[in-house]
Amino acid sequence: MERRLAAGERIAEVTRLRGGWTSEMRRLDVAGKDGSGRTLVLRSFVTPFYRLHADGLLSREAAILRLLADTGIPAATLLDVDPTAEACDDPSLLMSLLPGSVRLDDEGADRRADLLAAQLVRIHRVDVTPQARPRTWQPWTSPERVRLPERTARPELWRRAVDVIREEPPAHRSCFLHRDFHPGNVLFEGDDDGDGDGDDVRISGVVDWVETSWGPADLDVAHCSTALALLHGVPTAMDFADRYVAAGGELADDDAAHLYWRLLDALAFAPDAEKVAVPWRTLGRDDLTPALLTDRLERYLQALFARYA
Template sequence: MRRLRLEGPPDAPGHAVLRTFVAPFFVTHAEGLLNREADTLRLLATVDDVPAPALLGVDPVAAECEHPSLLMSLLPGAVRLDDADHEARIDPLARQLLAIHRVNVPPSARPRVYQAWTSPERVRVPEATTRPEVWRRAIEVIANEPPQYEGCFLHRDFHPGNVLFDGEGTRPRVTGVVDWVETSWGPPDLDVAHCATALALLHGSRAATRLTERYRALGGTLAPPATHRYWRLLDALAYAPDAERVATSWRALGRADLTPGRVARRLEGYVAGLLGVRGC
């Protein structure tokens, strides 16, 4: 991701953001990922309450560029992952997620159906855990068939690292939502679950619970608690065994306190709490 300063006529944008795929895995899948993001940004250009970047250009197969790339507008605001005032950001997150889920998408323009990011056979129980029964019970839950759901438009990777904020203290305001390559069609529970897992790792399990409470209070529809738990565990177990891959990027953004041991304990405590296991 690069921020570009543009020179040109007075009415030209002063800055833009260039997304370039260079890692072999992403280059292999670039055509599908970048076309999906481009289609989504075109759709969201007509939606007032979802502040997404404007699409400026896309070259998903590197026909003109050195690498597969997408050029988009630069949005105001900044990512905020700090613990200070994090509770004040939960309501705007829930409100923005609800607006995304209410985007009206014609059947012919729907994105692909969601893909699960883990499965029972892929979950690895942490070697250092003292509560292996927690992980076994969680795996048993996601081994069931996915619950029936009424689908909606999903960001699919909605979490604080993909949301830009402006405003100080207790009055934060969402100014942008980025990273639309995983846009999907599926249950709103899955987007809520993904954001909840991130909040649990960043700030503790109470923040995750608060997000779900606010989403419902604002008018969002989620599955009954027992069914909703399936989606929460499906997302959380995708981070097993230790959530270190996401913590690495968060530490680079200033959260040096999120050591491997700390995020591992938070993940296990969050999973245990979803199962109602005491002592978490």
């Protein structure tokens, strides 16, 4: 922070932010000598695994934030980055604070799903030169790494899903992907009446660009769909691809491709989606127990086969 503070500025307050699981987030309130102020966010990788990979992750996020600066995508403004912890205790990235808050409650979920779909279409339309393209997409699971639930009445369903992702990825047209787009990485504001479903609710920010990739739009749609299934249930998840297309997005033409991308993402959450459930619970979703999430994930697999197989 020292190299980013103007003359007379000081850090007046530091507040730990909730909701993340890959990094520690701090809100920094900066006060000026003349009474002015500004608010920044410091993202730090503190766990051994993410410290080990911090140079690549934070350097990539810094490059993406620079790229998005003039695109109209509501991303934070990059101020500085220390990916190897030369100046900081931990590898860190400094950025502007975006307005709004994460909303994970069931009330208003359909309205927010429409907004998510439209925002994702805009992200996929970000135009980048071949030289500025992010890395090629990578799968987050494989048939050998999938962990099946121990207490499932339908092991054959899970094995059938794993068999699908044994196939080679379908042919696809690539575009700019967020790669970790889901309700926990999107900020909303508006709707002063508080019911979560007003017409003035809008997306005010999209965060967490460390996994940004170049690949099929279906993969981003699949990832958000899985998150919606876990948060709000299968019907909301199954409708998301239709919302995306209605907003102007383009997906694969055949059902087999749809099924592949959706299962490739969903199986990365097996058996109980605990890695995302922990931060979601800190944001008020105490109902998302491992048993509930496993059940929703299984019902989602069943629905995918019913529609696309």
